[in-house]
Amino acid sequence: MSEPQAFQDIAENLSFLDDWEDRYRYLIELGQALPKLTDAEKTAENKVNGCVSQVWLAAQTEPRDGQTMLKYRGESDAMIVQGLVAILLALYSDRPAREIAETDAIALFDKMGLREHLTTQRSNGLVAMVNRIRNEAKALS
Numbered sequence: 001m002s003e004p005q006a007f008q009d010i011a012e013n014l015s016f017l018d019d020w021e022d023r024y025r026y027l028i029e030l031g032q033a034l035p036k037l038t039d040a041e042k043t044a045e046n047k048v049n050g051c052v053s054q055v056w057l058a059a060q061t062e063p064r065d066g067q068t069m070l071k072y073r074g075e076s077d078a079m080i081v082q083g084l085v086a087i088l089l090a091l092y093s094d095r096p097a098r099e100i101a102e103t104d105a106i107a108l109f110d111k112m113g114l115r116e117h118l119t120t121q122r123s124n125g126l127v128a129m130v131n132r133i134r135n136e137a138k139a140l141s
Contacts, residue, residue: 003108006090011112020117027083034086037075050128052121053078055085057129059136067096068140072133080118084126087114092133100137105130 003011010030017023037046041058048055054077062069072093074085091108092100106127109115115123 003091003103004095007087007108010087010090011108014112014114023114023117024080027087028079029083030086031076031079031082031084034075034082034089035073037073041073042075048125048129048132050131051076051081051125053081053125055081055125055129057085057132059133061097061140067098069094070097070100070133070137070140074129081122081125084114084122085129088126088129088133092137097137097140101134101141103134105133 002008013026014023017026037056037058042056046056046058048057055074056076057072057074060071060073062071070093072089074089076082076085087109088105091103091105095103106115109126115126118126
């Protein structure tokens with residue numbers, strides 16, 4: 001099972017950026033490109049616990065070809081975290097719940113070298129977001 005093209009494109013772009021300042025700028029650009037959530041989507045139910053920043057993930061399910069597809073939207077009040085949300089959405093959104101449950105984003109982030117310069121708090125928040133998404137997917141698959 002391969003990663004979605006949008007995620008592959010992000011991973012490739014990151015591979016060309018050796019300097020961490022450039023990588024941070026790229027994360028910020030990715031986050032700025034995400035559509036904002038509505039106030040109605042910023043609920044306690046959509047809030048990700050375990051993040052120091054404010055993070056909301058809104059999921060929609062859609063039956064397609066006999067599978068439950070999950071589509072995610074997300075937002076954070078922190079620019080770097082918003083970029084991490086953008087990468088997670090590129091990896092997980094609009095995929096079957098079963099595939100999402102089986103995809104270990106943390107391993108992929110480590111492979112791209114993305115977690116090595118994150119603060120412990122941001123890294124913990126990333127893990128909380130991944131766990132939230134994968135647990136939702138496991139419950140539906």
